[in-house]
Amino acid sequence: MQSKSFIIETLQGDTGGRILIAVLLASCLIFPVFNLFVPESSVFHISTYLVTLFGKYLCFALLALALDLAWGYCGILSLGHGAFFALGGYGMGMYLMRQIGDRGVYGDPLLPDFMVFLNWTELPWYWNGFNNFGFAMLMAAFVPGLLAFVFGWLAFRSRVTGVYLSIILQALTYALMLAFFRNEMGFGGNNGLTDFKDIVGFNLQSDVTRAVLFVITGLILIFVYLFCRHIVKSKFGRVVVSIRDAESRMRFIGYKVENYKTSVFVLSALIAGIAGALYVPFVGIINPGEFAPLNSIEIVIWVAIGGRSTLYGAVLGAILVNYAKTRFTAVLPEVWLFALGGLFIFVTLFLPKGLVGFFSDVKEKMRKKA
Numbered sequence: 001m002q003s004k005s006f007i008i009e010t011l012q013g014d015t016g017g018r019i020l021i022a023v024l025l026a027s028c029l030i031f032p033v034f035n036l037f038v039p040e041s042s043v044f045h046i047s048t049y050l051v052t053l054f055g056k057y058l059c060f061a062l063l064a065l066a067l068d069l070a071w072g073y074c075g076i077l078s079l080g081h082g083a084f085f086a087l088g089g090y091g092m093g094m095y096l097m098r099q100i101g102d103r104g105v106y107g108d109p110l111l112p113d114f115m116v117f118l119n120w121t122e123l124p125w126y127w128n129g130f131n132n133f134g135f136a137m138l139m140a141a142f143v144p145g146l147l148a149f150v151f152g153w154l155a156f157r158s159r160v161t162g163v164y165l166s167i168i169l170q171a172l173t174y175a176l177m178l179a180f181f182r183n184e185m186g187f188g189g190n191n192g193l194t195d196f197k198d199i200v201g202f203n204l205q206s207d208v209t210r211a212v213l214f215v216i217t218g219l220i221l222i223f224v225y226l227f228c229r230h231i232v233k234s235k236f237g238r239v240v241v242s243i244r245d246a247e248s249r250m251r252f253i254g255y256k257v258e259n260y261k262t263s264v265f266v267l268s269a270l271i272a273g274i275a276g277a278l279y280v281p282f283v284g285i286i287n288p289g290e291f292a293p294l295n296s297i298e299i300v301i302w303v304a305i306g307g308r309s310t311l312y313g314a315v316l317g318a319i320l321v322n323y324a325k326t327r328f329t330a331v332l333p334e335v336w337l338f339a340l341g342g343l344f345i346f347v348t349l350f351l352p353k354g355l356v357g358f359f360s361d362v363k364e365k366m367r368k369k370a
Helices: 003-011 013-034 048-074 082-100 113-117 133-157 161-182 205-232 235-245 248-253 257-283 293-306 310-332 333-349 354-369
Strands: none
Touching: 003 082, 003 205, 003 248, 013 048, 013 205, 013 310, 048 082, 048 205, 048 257, 048 310, 082 257, 082 293, 113 310, 133 205, 133 257, 161 293, 205 235, 205 257, 205 293, 235 248, 235 257, 235 310, 248 257, 293 310, 293 333, 293 354, 310 333, 310 354
């Protein structure tokens, strides 16, 4: 009963959030059932490809939710969330590589294939423990969170804000990409980590496993949405929003602004790391390309198009833009980036509140006319 009342209180006045959760719960039921129990010959059958594709979209939605918490509510325009996402993905990838064992190309029970190929004789110390699922998931969230804490502690206490903060985060992301490209780092270099077999003992290529991963990702997205919604409605959240709108005034009246900003930034990075960890089993690979600066910019575009400072708008933007990307790149792949840039400019000029804000304004005008 307490959990039920918590959900009702959290979603009070959040019509968009209630609709989002209802759609996600329905998807968690429809996708697995129509994939596993409806014959392929039926028009209602949902292929494993679509389950995997929309599972990826849910991971991107979780990532967009993380950025909206930092940017929409705290004013931290992060162009480095792609790095937190990738680090979480590498945490999952390292666990999945350890599960291969002697089923790799070279048959080494301890060393991944790329280490054998590079003539490594022992497993690096930082790979220890990643054969344990719990430890690997902890690291998938902890490492991005630690990086965000160190960066935030230094940047926010130095009062680095605005475009300067964004540029530094882009530089950090690019530096990590270059580092992970190096074979000496022990993360597979240019090829990254791939050829995964199992996850917690279940065949990763199985339709049932894919369906279960979809449900788990959807439920985690719902939980994180409720958690973020609870935060922004709390006293802490109201202080954070005040810092976004009037940082100097909040400093003047005695608030430790840097502590609040660091806390939100770390929490956002933790969520991004979880999103990255969930993403890797769906795509079956993680490589340094996930650190690409363009990826971090795309996340900002998802949130801007959906509507920042709404949470559910960020989720909507991530799913819509990535669905459009899937469709568009299949027809005119070389034009997609131009289309995405044009869409971002259009939204910035004509829909500054994003799609959610636009429909809210239309609804309000209709209500007044009535």
